[in-house]
Amino acid sequence: MYGFSAKLNSALKNNEYIRDYCRGLEISGENPWDLTLTTEWKDIGKIKITSFVLSDLWALRDWWVYSLNYNSKHLFPLFPTNETLERGITNHYKNHVQRRDIIFNAWLLKEDYLTQDLENEIIGHFFLNRWGTEPEPGLAVADRFQKRKLGTLFIFILINITRLLDKKVIYIRTDIDNTASFKFYQKLGFKHIRDTELEIPVVNYKSIIRELEMDL
Numbered sequence: 001m002y003g004f005s006a007k008l009n010s011a012l013k014n015n016e017y018i019r020d021y022c023r024g025l026e027i028s029g030e031n032p033w034d035l036t037l038t039t040e041w042k043d044i045g046k047i048k049i050t051s052f053v054l055s056d057l058w059a060l061r062d063w064w065v066y067s068l069n070y071n072s073k074h075l076f077p078l079f080p081t082n083e084t085l086e087r088g089i090t091n092h093y094k095n096h097v098q099r100r101d102i103i104f105n106a107w108l109l110k111e112d113y114l115t116q117d118l119e120n121e122i123i124g125h126f127f128l129n130r131w132g133t134e135p136e137p138g139l140a141v142a143d144r145f146q147k148r149k150l151g152t153l154f155i156f157i158l159i160n161i162t163r164l165l166d167k168k169v170i171y172i173r174t175d176i177d178n179t180a181s182f183k184f185y186q187k188l189g190f191k192h193i194r195d196t197e198l199e200i201p202v203v204n205y206k207s208i209i210r211e212l213e214m215d216l
């Protein structure tokens with residue numbers, strides 16, 4: 001993608017929601033599967049966002065197990081919480097490698113180099129599903145880092161990538177019980193379009209799903 005990192009850099013630097021939080025933004029990479037973004041984030045420190053790589057698997061597992069409370073996991077059921085957890089994470093990674101999805105991990109850098117990353121930790125995870133047909137973002141921020149505009153950064157990375165992929169609309173679904181994410185998406189400009197009932201009889205699951213979208 002010609003000029004991918006420069007275009008993303010300029011879109012994020014000019015973004016009114018995040019410009020006061022973000023210092024020394026640097027972005028490299030030719031396309032979304034090859035992205036590295038570093039910045040100094042207000043009240044948090046140095047963070048690094050990278051496209052999902054194989055060596056992130058264990059840190060992502062730790063993030064899922066230890067950084068999200070029961071409520072966050074329940075509202076964002078990305079991985080199973082039983083013995084199939086590692087398989088769930090590996091399949092997620094495969095979708096990225098095979099370019100069905102575009103997936104990122106956000107790290108808090110406590111050491112200077114990510115290669116010495118035992119001290120570094122994943123503090124957020126976000127992705128764009130079905131980017132080729134009906135792009136839909138997903139994201140979660142570690143509990144103790146929420147409400148510091150990291151979610152806003154993640155969603156604007158995904159929105160701008162969707163735009164650079166020449167898509168005209170971005171669509172999102174969230175459970176009716178997730179009032180925090182509903183307010184979050186509305187604040188950032190998504191429009192509520194409808195509510196639909198979702199039923200998965202095999203696991204006896206029934207819920208109302210809120211659907212939102214944003215024209216790009």
Ligand SMILES: CC(C)(COP(=O)(O)OP(=O)(O)OC[C@H]1O[C@@H](n2cnc3c(N)ncnc32)[C@H](O)[C@@H]1OP(=O)(O)O)[C@@H](O)C(=O)NCCC(=O)NCCS
Pocket residue numbers: 072075076139140141142145146147148149150151152153173174175178179180181183184185187
């Ligand atoms: C939803 C989520 C990603 C928001 O991330 P965040 O980094 O905490 O959000 P931000 O700090 O960027 O918030 C931006 C705006 O969203 C709204 N918002 C965020 N969290 C909110 C909450 N708990 N209650 C109400 N509004 C909230 C606010 O309007 C906020 O702006 P303000 O701080 O100026 O009022 C985060 O709460 C999360 O990871 N939740 C668990 C997983 C999840 O539900 N994911 C979404 C599934 S669809």
